[in-house]
Amino acid sequence: MSDVTYIDAIHAALDDALENDPRVFLYGQDIGKFGGAFKATKGLQEKYPGRVLDAPISEDAMAGMAIGAAIEGARPVLEMQFADFSSVAFNQIVNQAATHFYRTGVPIPLTMRLPSGGTPGSGPFHSQSMESLYAHYPGLVVVTPATVADAYSMLMESIEMDDPVVYCEHKFLYRWLKSSSYESDHLPIGKARVTRSGKHATVVTYSAMVHEAVRAAEMLQTEGGWEIEVVDLRSVKPMDTDTIIASVARTGRLLAVGEAFPWGGVTAEVVSRVCADGFHLLDAPPVRLNARDTPIPYHPKLWATHRPTPESIAESLRKLLNY
Amino acid sequence: MSDVTYIDAIHAALDDALENDPRVFLYGQDIGKFGGAFKATKGLQEKYPGRVLDAPISEDAMAGMAIGAAIEGARPVLEMQFADFSSVAFNQIVNQAATHFYRTGVPIPLTMRLPSGGTPGSGPFHSQSMESLYAHYPGLVVVTPATVADAYSMLMESIEMDDPVVYCEHKFLYRWLKSSSYESDHLPIGKARVTRSGKHATVVTYSAMVHEAVRAAEMLQTEGGWEIEVVDLRSVKPMDTDTIIASVARTGRLLAVGEAFPWGGVTAEVVSRVCADGFHLLDAPPVRLNARDTPIPYHPKLWATHRPTPESIAESLRKLLNY
Amino acid sequence: MDTTTEGLEREHVRHVFRAMLMSRVLENKLGSLYKAGRIVGGVYLGKGQEAVSASLASCLQKGRDVYAPLIRDQAGRTAFGEEIIDCTRTYLGSVDGPMRGRDGNIHRGRPAEGMPAMISHLGAAISLVSGMLLAKRLRGDMEGVVGATCVGDGCTSTGAFHEGLNSAAVENLPLVLTVANNQYAYSTPNSSQFVCHDLVDKAAGYGVQGHSVDGTDMLACIAVMQEAVDRARAGEGPQLVVASMLRLTGHGEHDDGSYVNAGLKSSELGRDSLEVGKSQMIEHGFSDAAEIEEWKKQDEEAVQQAVAISQKESEPDPYQDDWLAYSNPDLQNR
């Protein structure tokens, strides 16, 4: 296979899931003939007639429809045009989908795709990272693939799961991230991956920030021979505490990095877990690096310093290493 | 003044705010002649004609209306019938209210009252604690009064603030919590309070859990002479890191307690801040105690063990003290 | 009234009335148990709305159709085939109820049997039912299927109502959406909820068929519901039925409903559909007073028995409960 991108992987997974399982169908705005705002579903309506449905601009009803279909045993894959618009579907997701199995014993095999994260010029309403909101609610699985192979395998696995999955796909990676194939190491959802091994400090992160963290690690390698381990969470709920703690056991130092807003969220959860179970392993205070405490700015100049960058991650690591 | 309850304090604050400032008005379902589901607005429509408006069952529009009114300089106080229903208004709150000042320079002096938290028999959709969701979004202030005096003074202060405030009032405290007056120590929003001083461990908590934590502290006092300090956050965004760290400096041990779901949220934020800034003060791993990782059950027998209790807090403290 | 009986099947009418009667008997019992402090959670009753509720559900077939009851649909639940014990177990906090103590009372459901378990957020079931229908269509299992739910006047103000009905219309789904216009949403009168002339005027805006009916008139309700369900079954798409009546009780049993307008109470809207139904049963020879009295006795006994069984059963035990929010236990607490 020649170069495949992250969005290709998503497209291929949708194609294969439709092919493999007649219960799978896709629902979302402009996903039919048009192939979706990001072309994740291009050609699929023609290939699978009647199974790729265009939705009205009704995120609440879209989610409700998908949940109802899931109750009946279908495997809906719901596309939000942007993660940010899932705020309109929020009630259905956290109150209807998340609680259903607990209340009734009937699972909701729903996958909701959220095109997430910032890109230059997208602004406050087309850039959000909403994983922490959904992960807060019991009953939801929240995954955040960072690689082409994970984009494929985790989407396949999400669709196969009986529980509702919020699949956060990063828009910045769509066409930027390339690989030679979708072939993965077959890690299941719930397992983190050590993307880069090291011994001086651990960066725990996920989604697009994995790549920024690796760059920061490379900078520090060049700069001072520091060996930074990078752990890719892959899924934020469930969160693979064991792999994180094992890494901190090797390095003694933790930096949790995320692109979301700084109050609460994934990085706070990571730090809290490490402190509860791996406190004795820490040689320095565990720290966090998130986006700034403002909405996501539209101008690329502002945006580029709103989120963590290789430079700001490296700077945080320097402080951590010098503690 | 004879016995006043937490809900009396809310009522009095609304009354006084309407009296003091002609820009204040109330908007919500059944809040007019009926006085609201919890009677927080009883008699106010008669007293302030035209300024206490019944809303249709349209939480999204209710929030949008209140935001629009705030843009025009009014000071709306929006009542959600239950916090849980704010999920329908979620988009307007986090995307319209929270971002407005940053984007335009025009502040949104909106107060949204969320009757929050569990009571026996209320079930998954009338018991939620949503402070962490709102606190995640930059631009919002999120307050969680635990006492009668705070219920009054923080509501007054919320209404006076130019920035949007999510005022989480705990339903369990409404009639259960009594005091001789609303008179407070005049701590401003943004300052935590040491509710009970101690030297062996710090419990950082907020809202109804302050009272459960104090009970747990009393149990441990009786049981082993342990002196447990209880810090009431009062507001979760802004969070008063200084007061928390000062307490941990005295005790060396931290337990963060919350009634919300266990993934992320206030307690993770507390632990992360203490670790970042007060790591060297800690004599034991900082720990959290939250509700269980399921929706909030309706049956009182299940509910009573879903949230933290004095017993479970005491048990967490025992482990912490014995570390 | 002769025209209204035309086309109505005797067994159908008797089925509706029996469900209405059973509902009233059961709800009266729930009301007294509530006053006696024996109920876990809140009590919301359908008094006055039995005709609408039962007639809608009576046109559905359990095992094939979908019925999503809301808070005032005890009569519809019974007509659809829910067992009385499912109700008493839930209200009395038995762990053997369909929600095992995890959710309460009006929220009970059996989604695997075509009866979803409502969440509190008004309007949320409309798209959910539509989705269930969509799935049936996708798997080729749609022949003659109908999905129905009943909401209140207040619910028509929700975005969920709007998005749900519109989406169902776009997909031409066999959804029967009934609005029980009982003139109030909690304490809020219709005048603060909407200003359209008649709620059925909304139908045209969605491109769906609208039906109006006097919700206190049992036979009229049966006729209209049957028509709406038949049309949906025949592929004519969503049907909006607006039935008018008064809520003959507080919003919940904690509420005395003292804000309800006295003029409305004494108007035609304030008629008790059960009383009207009883007269119609007798007048049109569907039953007679003695048989109805006998039914009532049977119902009282059945309710008494269900209550007795439920009260003897265990409460949920937090130390026995599996506390699983995921069907895959490996996902729990992680």
Next chain:
Amino acid sequence: MDTTTEGLEREHVRHVFRAMLMSRVLENKLGSLYKAGRIVGGVYLGKGQEAVSASLASCLQKGRDVYAPLIRDQAGRTAFGEEIIDCTRTYLGSVDGPMRGRDGNIHRGRPAEGMPAMISHLGAAISLVSGMLLAKRLRGDMEGVVGATCVGDGCTSTGAFHEGLNSAAVENLPLVLTVANNQYAYSTPNSSQFVCHDLVDKAAGYGVQGHSVDGTDMLACIAVMQEAVDRARAGEGPQLVVASMLRLTGHGEHDDGSYVNAGLKSSELGRDSLEVGKSQMIEHGFSDAAEIEEWKKQDEEAVQQAVAISQKESEPDPYQDDWLAYSNPDLQNR
């Protein structure tokens, strides 16, 4: 066409047409800057919808009324009195624009001057404008005030549309809600968005007055908008105006709109409202070809100048920006 000019004031018509023309000139420039890679963010144009947009805003008075433009409302912005430089500064990423680089392009606004800054979530402005009107009423400042916004056909499917319009109707607010029915929402044709016969059929369901107009006919638009705004001002409550036309461009400049039905393009709906307006100006003696040509030149110069100024200005500097999400800086980063 004589009847349509009745009651139209010469200056009003000229004002509308000039705004339409300026909008087209400006948007053409934005389009070429986009192609040249000079624009920061996305470009969404109002080509074809100028008549609806400008005629609505032309009936409003800045400083008193509220006007909430949406993504295809350059003409309305200009008619309402927004300066061209506000536009070019935002698109070209100048820190001196009204949003200081924090939000982009079509999201710009000046809420303190009665022009809210839209968020992306469709329908969200309807209740916002209503709230602004409510506040004016509460402080006794409502006399003759109107609030207006324009949404698309796709937006009518949102819960926010429904809740917003219904709430405004219940409060009898002077809201003019215009639907620019351009037949598509992004790639989605109306047939997948709604199945009502005509969007104006929704009016009755909200109890508001409905108006229909050919959105390609400038004079008809002016007449209808003036009537709707007058009625709202007179206290008759919300007005729903449905204007039909075709989007004469892609959804955004990144989109070629190749999915748009060819038959529609060649139908009356596909007429260019600016061309129609030009003929009407000349035919009815509101202007002549020479004057229009002169206006166009002036506009081109003004746009060129605004672009030149904006391009010389600084980009936002993250190290100078105060990064404040709160008006009270003490609340920041805490």
